[in-house]
Amino acid sequence: MSAVSIRDLKFRYHDDGPLILDISSFDVQTGEKVFLLGPSGSGKSTFLEVVSGVLPAKAGKLEVCGHDLTKKSAHERDVLRGSHIGYIFQSFNLVPYLSVQENIELPLLLNQERARRLKKDRVTEMKRLADHLEIGPYLTRPVSQLSVGQQQRVAACRALLGSPELILADEPTSALDQEVREKFIRLLFECCDETKAAVLFVSHDRTLIPLFDREFALPKRGGEGW
Amino acid sequence: MVILRLAWASLRNRRLTTGLTILSIALSVMLLLSVERLRRGAEDGFTQAISQTDLIVGARSGPLNLLLYTVFNMGSATANVSWQSYEHWKNQPQVEWTIPYSLGDGHGGFRTVGTDANFYEHYRYRGDRKVEMSEGVPAVGLWDVVLGAEVARSLNYKLGQKVVIAHGVTSGRGIQMHDDKPFTVVGIMKPTGTALDQSLYITLEGMEAIHMDWKDGAAPTRETAIGPDQIQKEAIKVDQITSFFLRTKSRIETLRLQRSINTYESEAMMAIIPGVALAELWHMMGYVEKSLKAISWMVLAVGMTAMLIALLSLLEQRRREMAILRAMGAGPGHVLSLLVLEAFLISILGATLGTLVQLAGFLILEKWLAQSFGVYLAGAAITGPEFLFLLGAVFIGTLVGLIPALRAFALTLKDGLSPKS
Numbered sequence: 003m004s005a006v007s008i009r010d011l012k013f014r015y016h017d018d019g020p021l022i023l024d025i026s027s028f029d030v031q032t033g034e035k036v037f038l039l040g041p042s043g044s045g046k047s048t049f050l051e052v053v054s055g056v057l058p059a060k061a062g063k064l065e066v067c068g069h070d071l072t073k074k075s076a077h078e079r080d081v082l083r084g085s086h087i088g089y090i091f092q093s094f095n096l097v098p099y100l101s102v103q104e105n106i107e108l109p110l111l112l113n114q115e116r117a118r119r120l121k122k123d124r125v126t127e128m129k130r131l132a133d134h135l136e137i138g139p140y141l142t143r144p145v146s147q148l149s150v151g152q153q154q155r156v157a158a159c160r161a162l163l164g165s166p167e168l169i170l171a172d173e174p175t176s177a178l179d180q181e182v183r184e185k186f187i188r189l190l191f192e193c194c195d196e197t198k199a200a201v202l203f204v205s206h207d208r209t210l211i212p213l214f215d216r217e218f219a220l221p222k223r224g225g226e227g228w
Numbered sequence: 229m230v231i232l233r234l235a236w237a238s239l240r241n242r243r244l245t246t247g248l249t250i251l252s253i254a255l256s257v258m259l260l261l262s263v264e265r266l267r268r269g270a271e272d273g274f275t276q277a278i279s280q281t282d283l284i285v286g287a288r289s290g291p292l293n294l295l296l297y298t299v300f301n302m303g304s305a306t307a308n309v310s311w312q313s314y315e316h317w318k319n320q321p322q323v324e325w326t327i328p329y330s331l332g333d334g335h336g337g338f339r340t341v342g343t344d345a346n347f348y349e350h351y352r353y354r355g356d357r358k359v360e361m362s363e364g365v366p367a368v369g370l371w372d373v374v375l376g377a378e379v380a381r382s383l384n385y386k387l388g389q390k391v392v393i394a395h396g397v398t399s400g401r402g403i404q405m406h407d408d409k410p411f412t413v414v415g416i417m418k419p420t421g422t423a424l425d426q427s428l429y430i431t432l433e434g435m436e437a438i439h440m441d442w443k444d445g446a447a448p449t450r451e452t453a454i455g456p457d458q459i460q461k462e463a464i465k466v467d468q469i470t471s472f473f474l475r476t477k478s479r480i481e482t483l484r485l486q487r488s489i490n491t492y493e494s495e496a497m498m499a500i501i502p503g504v505a506l507a508e509l510w511h512m513m514g515y516v517e518k519s520l521k522a523i524s525w526m527v528l529a530v531g532m533t534a535m536l537i538a539l540l541s542l543l544e545q546r547r548r549e550m551a552i553l554r555a556m557g558a559g560p561g562h563v564l565s566l567l568v569l570e571a572f573l574i575s576i577l578g579a580t581l582g583t584l585v586q587l588a589g590f591l592i593l594e595k596w597l598a599q600s601f602g603v604y605l606a607g608a609a610i611t612g613p614e615f616l617f618l619l620g621a622v623f624i625g626t627l628v629g630l631i632p633a634l635r636a637f638a639l640t641l642k643d644g645l646s647p648k649s
Contacts, residue, residue, distance in 0.1 A: 047645070047646050050645065051644045051645050051646070054555070054645065056554060056555075056644040056645050057644060076559065076560075077559055077561075080554075080557055080558065080559040081557060083555070083556075083557045084556055084557015084558070085557065089555035089556070089645070091551075091552070091555070091645075094548050094552075095552065096552070097234075097549050097552055097553070098241065098549065099237050099238045099240070099241030099242075100234075100237055104237070108230075108553075108556055109556040109557065111229075111230035111233070112230055112553075112556050112557050112558055112562075113556075113557050116557075160556075172645075172646075
């Protein structure tokens, strides 16, 4: 089973609006790490929102972890996203009023299935993962006391906990210094390898490409819109 | 449950704003409950100023007038009741007891009541409370006077003190004083929280005695004056009183007796049922209560508005947070319920705090209210309607929370995972 399987996917915000996405074929295999390349304005964010089921794909086929999102309701897509996908934002990943630990636990609380997939109890699993990502000592801190790099690792920890099959990362390293970018990605991949999670990583930093299994460029759209 | 935890954590994180919002709601809830409780206390105190008396009887005038000058020390009688008539009704078989009341004189701004031992024995207020002495004994001797609690307190009189009654006035300073015939304080009453506290009580004979040498409403001259030591209580014949309270042996007879007094041919008299008259009078004063309530509701509206502003003004900042929640599988419905829950929590905390402060406040102020204003907080601390009001306040608060919540819902749908701010 592939993590993502796309055939003839077309996306418009409105039925008569401009075509934002037009992807004829794209697959991400289990455990595969794909670097998604796209100039700004190529619809990367929209692509991630469609794959994660936040935006509805109506035409074509979009399978995520074996579920065809084009046939699911908004609520079903929300549930699927919560249980099968870990998401890392570019920055400001954390809910400001929760502690580090509470932030990490949040997807487990929002999704029963995700919690059920834990191999050990919640705290043990979380601590192990946090230690691996070198944020173990910060679990009880308020998020405001963390550096940007630490915050991104907390976000990674949250995305990985409960072993989702697919990690979507929207330029997660762009706020980081050059020297820690690679380290962040390596740590992320180590954790993903444990659970065979696939990674779909959006960035315009081409220097990172060698770290990935392969790259994929979103097709440029015609002169419409934007 | 997780949404509740989130709502709680979010509110806790914004302690100051949340605290102030809760406070403003608590304040209005407290105000409304206090107004209601005071009103109940005042109504009780008012309508319970006299109890167990079935009829108040006086010369024919208005029922309100009769009620006011007998029970509330307000106004005065236009005519008196003859002793023969009093005796006639007092001796009716269906009458259990009567308390005669003779008014018209005063002392130091308080009125003097001429009455007899029945007053100390039978007068009841607030259910079954009777007149009790904190010091001394009831007035039975010709020159005895008993002071109401407030009279004793404000004039600072003690037992054994000589008291001179002023003629014809119940308030202010008299022009003509009965200074030839001073009374002696023999008793001081316990506070009752009613108008009883603001009167002096002498015997009917005493009342008669200070006037016996008066002629045609004029004070006696040196020659016609009769010294106090020349008068014997037994020799005095009382020939009129102002009014009297009456208790029937069975309540069923009250209405019939009232009618026969009202149609009594020998003298123009009037009997009123105090409970009915008191309720009518209280009803007339309802506008005070209504305006107080209206003010409380407005304060509640202010509190709710404060909450609405607090929640709405934060929405922009929270778009990021909502995108994070969405990325983790939360739907727009979750975001909606998060904000509604926050409003609900603020409202319920505000209502609870307001109630607690109100309860504690009245617990502390209870004595002072009773002593200073005669407002007794009898009855339950919270009644059914007040509880309904509390529920209503929480409900309205939650409903108000729907406004920012729906806005957040719309924003969530628009923003998706990337807030366009």
